[in-house]
Amino acid sequence: MLDFFGDIGSAIMTPLYYAISFVLVGFHNVLGDIFGPTSGLAWVLSIIGLTLVVRAALIPLFVKQIKSSRNMQLIQPKVRELQKKYGHDREKLAQETMALYKDSGTNPFASCLPILLQMPIFLALFRILDQAARNPETKRGLMTPELNEQLRSAVFAGGKISDTFLNADGIEVRVLAAVLVLAMTATTFLTQRQLMSKNMPADALSGPYAQQQKMLLYVLPVVFAVGGIAFPVGVLFYWTTSNLWTMGQQFYVIRNNPAPGTPAAKAKEDRDRAKGKLPAGEVIATETVVEEKPQPPRQQPQRQTKAQRQAKTPAKPPVKPQASKNKKKKR
Secondary structure: OOHHHHHHHHHHHHHHHHHHHHHHHHHHHHHHHHHHHHHHHHHHHHHHHHHHHHHHOOOOHHHHHHHHHHHHHHHHHEEEEEHHOOOOOOOHHHHHHHHHHHHHOOOOOOHHHHHHHHHHHHHHHHHHHHHHOOOOOOOOOOOOOHHHHHHOEEEEEEOOOOOOOOOOHHHHHHHHHHHHHHHHEEEEEEEHHHHHHHHHOOOHOOOOHHHHHHHHHHHHHHHHHHHHOOOOOOHHHHHHHHHHHHHHHHHHHHHOOOOOOHHHHHHHHHHHHOOOOOOOOOOOOOOOOOOOOEEEEOOOOOOOOHHHHHOOOOOOOOOOOOOOOOOOOOO
C-alpha cells in the first residue's frame, strides 16, 4: 500500500522536479558566469528568479483571488440576512448561500488557489535542496551530481543555503535562517493586515467571514514561524520573496482598484480629487447600486356626504320624449 502511494507521489512530483530545476538551472547558468558557479549569491539570485517566474505565472489566479475576496466582502450583509432567515434550517441555508454565491459570481475557494498551487512547487524546491544537501550524487530533475555539489557547498552571508536552522553547524546559518523566518512571518502578517484594514468595508468586519480573516491574521504567521526553522535557507529565500511579491501586488491592486465603501476607496477618491481628476463634491462611482424608490403610504379614501357626491357627478342631459310606436296612422 505504501509503495502504491509512493509511486503516485513520484508520478506527480517528477514533472515538477524537471520544471523547477529547468528554471533554476537556467538562471544559474547565466548568474554562474557572472558570480561563479559555486557562489552562494548566484544560487540565491537563481532561487529569487525562480520565485518571480512562478509568481508571474500565477497572476491570472491572483486576479481571480482578488475578485473572489472582494465579492465575499460585499455579499456578507446578504449572507447574514440569510442566516437570520434560515438559521433554523441548515440545509435550506446552505442552498440559499450557494445560490447567492452563484448569482454574484463568487467562488469561496478561489482565494486559496494561489497558495494551494504554490505548495507543490514549494515542496519540489524543498526536496531538490534537501537532496543536494543529503545525497548530492543522486540526480533529481536536471540537477546533476555536479550541480548538487555546487548547491550543497554554496555559502551566502556566512551560511550554507542548503542548511536549516535545526541542523546548522555554525551560528551564521542560524542567524541567517532566523532573519529569513522573521521576514517571512512579518510579510505574511502585513499582507493579511493590509487587506483587512484597507480593503474591507465596515459591515464586512463582523460575522463568520471576518472572524475567519482575523484568525488567519495571527495563525498563519505562527505556522510559518514554527515550520520555517525546518526549511532550508534556500526555501526561506523563495517563500520570503513570494510574500514580498504578494504584498506589493496586493498593495497595487488595493491602491488602484479598491473595493467600494472601504478606506482604500476613500483614499483613492481623495487622491483623484487632489489631482483634479474628480471635481469637488463628486464621489467616485465604484459600484452601481439600484435602489427601489420608496412607495408613498396608501391612504384610505374619506367618506363623503350625498350632497358632495352629487356635486361631483355631472348632470345628465334631459331625455327627449319619443313618439309612441303604437300611434295610429291618420286615415
